[in-house]
Amino acid sequence: MTRWVCIVGTDGSGKTTLSARLVEQLRESGVDVRHEWLGAESYLMAPLRKVLKLVWGRRRRLTTGSGGSRTNVAGDTSGAPGYRGEIARKNAVVKRYPWAIQGYIFLVLLDYRLQLRRKLHRARDTDLVVADRYVFDVAVNLGLTLGWDPAFLVRFLQQQMTRVRLPDVRVFLRVEPEVSLARKDDIPDADYLGLRLAYYDAVAAAFGFEVRDGTRPIEETSSWLLQLTQLELAKPHVHYVHSNNHDVGGADKVLVRMAEHMGSRAAERPGGFRVSVSLRLATDVVELHEAAGTPVLLRGFERPQLSAGLPGLIRFGLAGPHTFLYFRRLFALQQPDLVHVNDVYDFLPALAARRAGIPVVYHLRMFQGRPRVRTSLAWLIAWSSQASVAVSDAVRQHYFPRPVRGHRAEMVHDLGDVDLMADQGNVLLVGPRPDGVPDGGRLVTMVGRVEELKGQAVFLDAVEALKPSVRECGTFVLVGGSVPGKEAYFDEILRRARVLGVTMLGFRRDVPAFLRASDVSVHCSTEPDSFPGVVVESLLAGTALVGARVGGVPEMVSELGQGVLVSPGDADVLAAAIADLIEAVPTPRSRFAAAARARGLALVDPAPIDEQTRALYTAVLAARGRSAQ
Known part of the structure; x- marks a missing residue:
């Protein structure tokens, strides 16, 4: 090679x-x-360049006077002397x-x-x-x-x-x-x-x-x-693949930090890797990779999307073979030593890598509620990859409740928000409220993209169930953008929020600022959440967390002093928990902030997370005769 x-x-x-x-x-x-x-060098382009030079020369003669002075409109530099003028004319x-x-x-x-x-x-x-x-x-x-x-x-x-x-x-x-x-x-x-x-x-x-x-x-x-x-x-090349969507979510941002931490630019120490990333859409996350110095390869490949229904499956059936062949050619060209796929549905690049004899690591970030689909995915993951990384033990048990020969199923937490982790402020004190948030009362915030499984309807049911005297003591805010194909649900939530006096702000980039300013953060997913970023960020921000006891959340909030867990989908229980925090004489932060932040920092401590990831890569590469130096 x-x-x-x-x-x-x-x-x-x-x-x-x-x-x-x-x-x-x-x-x-x-x-x-x-x-x-x-x-x-100019071979095919040589004749065309001669023609273009004639055009540029004619353009210059038409736009300058006999003495070489500019005769066109002010601000146009195409008549300027030197190289800058030549470029302007082109x-x-x-x-x-x-x-x-x-x-x-x-x-x-x-x-x-x-x-x-x-x-x-x-x-x-x-x-x-x-x-x-x-x-x-x-x-x-x-x-x-x-x-x-x-x-x-x-x-x-x-x-x-x-x-x-x-x-x-x-x-x-x-x-x-x-x-x-x-x-x-x-x-x-x-x-x-x-x-x-x-x-x-x-x-x-x-x-x-x-x-x-x-x-x-x-x-x-x-x-x-x-x-x-x-x-x-001497460093192995790890290529990450993520079939990202238009909305930038936690998986996108975590991949930015993971690639940066594993890359040689993060630390000039033994055990590093050369890294690159394949994305299918030029969303805002591309700029985050650029800021981290991680090379991005952009190509509009396909992935299955069950939420798109039959038309989406038909489109995938038609375009899927092309995606597989694209990754076969890409891996033959770039010659990575290991491929890390960042989504459970990224099985086509995983299969292409397996076909090329390249070790594969899968990242498992989601639950699959359909037993047959989950069983099929677990078989496909184990067959096409040497190892998988689940973001919580609940996710690992979901796909691999028992060991599978030839496949390493491990649990490694996602990395946390850098700014929140580095914040040295007093978490017992609420921060200033971001733009758009009304003054008055204790701030109760729910953050998450607006779709049924995130539970915005349950949150609004809980607000409606509060006594009027309690509601008057709080300011309630929903933060999160709509999801393609879920616009009807977004419109219904917006309508209900207006009726209840709940402020709905849509997608925001300053979520950490919201959590720093909040007295209470509500997570009320109605379906299992693997390792929800809003829970981690709420813990790091020191806000009092009310979380749904489902998926990986009970692992994250493991003690009573770190937050409050409620049954998923139960609006009355959620309302009682919110009312207790709004009415309590000691502030919600005084009850939970210190323990919550300590728990959050322990969950996303980069040192053990990086070491676990590095050790897994090294083990997988060693099994294929390639080692990290």
Whole structure:
């Protein structure tokens, strides 16, 4: 298997010199290594580029006077001198002919992929390729020509990386334009470098590049790069797969933290892994992965959704084979050492990995109420994977009440909210109320996406059952967005909330602030909840929790002083618990906050969670002859 080191940077950063030096050092240590320049050259695109230059030149003549002065509207820089003016003229042509953009992109990428295939074919029997430039540089040139902003360029690359190999070691040599200009005399001007630098900064951050100051001595940097290369290549590559939905939930956010913690950027210690993530939708969670430096590969693959009914199953039946083949090709291209699927229904990528001989770890985050479906899923999980991770013991027992030969079924809690865990404030005191929350009375909050199983109807029944004198002492708030296909339930809850005087705020990003400001947090799911994030976050925030005694919740609230557990779906019992907390002379936080926060911190302590996950990966890899260093 050929491994890759990729070094990028603006002109004059020293990447070519550093690449050659690394190859020399690796060969001295006995490594079979080859240096390849993987930038783009014009072959198929050469005729088109000549035509475009004529168009750009004509455009410039039409928009400048005889003395070279600008004759068009103010604010348009297409007549400016130098490289910035050249880019502005190209952008102007793009805006004039938007219908040609997709064709231009197709030709540029086709030209490059043919070149890339030819160059890599030469290195097919080499253990290691050191690449000077790569598809990242091609994308930067496209971004400049087409006028993309850096965020759009990153999203474009996340889609393209499903078709080309993600380098095992990625390095960005960063230098300021004035340094490059002093080093090289063939650079057009400072704008040529400055415009590119913004793109490279964004790409390096999103794809987990190691950023190195290109002004440091070459010997020092080459020694650093040699050590980095040896360290990173020794780490197994874990690829996470999550068929995420449009609504960003707990599973999305936990995967961000898990990938970050397991990745080499989280800690330069033995036992780390190289990580990457496959997602099917470009939701807000992609930005969280980018901020963590975890490379994201975006492709719209399919997953079964029982909630979509017969049409959804038909769509999956038609598109499922394509998804399976996509992951077969992806795994052959990216060559991960282990695949971790983040959802019980992500069995197609698990089957593709099994077919390719790649070990699989399943994450179990949900209960399945239908016995036959649960039995079938448990068999499929055990057959297609070497191990599974359940977020609570209740979930583990749900699928694997007895040991299964050849399959490790373990329980590892999800990681907790970073901000709430780091909060050093006095949890006995309520925080300021977020925007939209009325003043007055003790704040009783229910957080959760609005669907039947989350129990918003039960919460409203409980509020309605309270005595008027008790209701006057409280402020009741529902936080959570609607779920596709469940709009009728959302509308009914909204109507009832208005009648009862309950504030319904919809989806919010500041849930921790709500819990810090709440006196009481209500969790009232009517069906088993595996390891509900709102319960963990309520404990961490120190708010008095009233939780449904179902699923994994009894494991989370294990003692009376940590919260109150009630029977699921019983509005009268829930109302009694809420009334007791609203009317109590000691504040709800004074009764529960200290013990609740201590319990929350113990549940999501990252040290044991990371160690459990790392140990599981190591055991699975060792069984297949690959070990974490």
